[in-house]
Amino acid sequence: MSVALGLVAAVLVQFALQSVHVWSALAACQPVLLVVVASARRLRPTSVAWLGLGAGLATDLLAGRVIGPGGVAGAAAGALVAHVIRKFELEGPLFWIVGSLLAATSGEVVWLALTTSLGAQPDHGPIGVLAAVATTGMLGLLVAAAERAWAWWISPERRRRRGLRSR
């Protein structure tokens, strides 16, 4: 349920980033891929791939491009991320950073290859791919930092220190 809610939120954020040109570089960011990365902790690789397929289709819809290649690329990225995380047992900040970079890179590469194989004109080239990988990776880094901060905030150690200070 939380994965579905996260996916919906990510889609909304991505839609907002692409619609409101606050900063054009953020338009390349794909928050939905972070939901796929996050699901790799709980779901099996096949389920992660299905989730990546849905996320990719949502990205295609939001970008207004040919529907299909993004789904296939999302599925491939989800399967790859899930396998890599399980293989190397990634935890903590490394989980988010490696997962987001890997998902963005593999998804963009597969999408670009599929689009080119269909003879369609991609809406962005290698620069756009780099931008998507960089912004998504940056977002993963932020999520990792936020997770670390949240873990520090709710840690028993901090609670004991606050208790000692109040006395």
Added chain:
Amino acid sequence: MARFRLRPATALVLACVGLYVAAAAQVRSGRGTALSLAFDAVSTPPLALVAALSSLWDDVTSGRHDLKTTLGDVRDLRREVAELRQSNQLLAAELAAMRQGSRLLAGLPTLSENASVAQVVARDLFVTHTMVLDRGARHGVALDAPVLGETGVLGRVDRVYGASCRVQLLTHPAAAAAARPVGFDAEGLLEGGDQPRLTGLPPYTEVSAETAVVTTGSEGIYPPGLLLGVTGESHTEGLFTSVKVILAARPAEAIVVAILPAGRGQP
């Protein structure tokens, strides 16, 4: 009943393939969608192959039919050629016989009035020394009728049937004819056999080689003056001179012969 259960991974792969095909159907180029182009690219070679195979099959069928027709024509032509060859052989043999008969009658101007021409049907030159002619009693052939070839006397009729007769050749051991060398008054007896000879000539008669030997008609069978052969080596045996005779007639080459009326000799 077998139940088909789709595994999630397989379903995922199928979904991805379906998405790719759907995307191909969306992408448009100048000549149509990418899907239609891909379908054309994939389906054109098999269709061309099927068309080529169909054309090849038509050619093979047509070729087989043509081959069958041609073989039938060749068979008919071969049969026709064989018939023509046989007919040609028969005509050639008939022509040769007619030529020989013509030469035969031309060589016997005095005898040709009463002579009848016959064709040789069969011959046995080595065992019975006879030949069979296609003329018999029905055609007026009588026993002891002289038979002449193109180059001389062949023999006499020794058996008469209804439509054929048998000729005893001069090479028969029992054959004989009264004869004399040309230029001699002395008469001898030509005895047949493998080596015919003229016997009964006076002793020490000098007969030069290559002298023609003709009939005298004394035996009552052959008319006088018919060529029997030419002389060879002569020698005296006892009281008489014997001369080898090389027969003029060649029974092996005789196709048409002349049958003279019987009893025209001078006994």
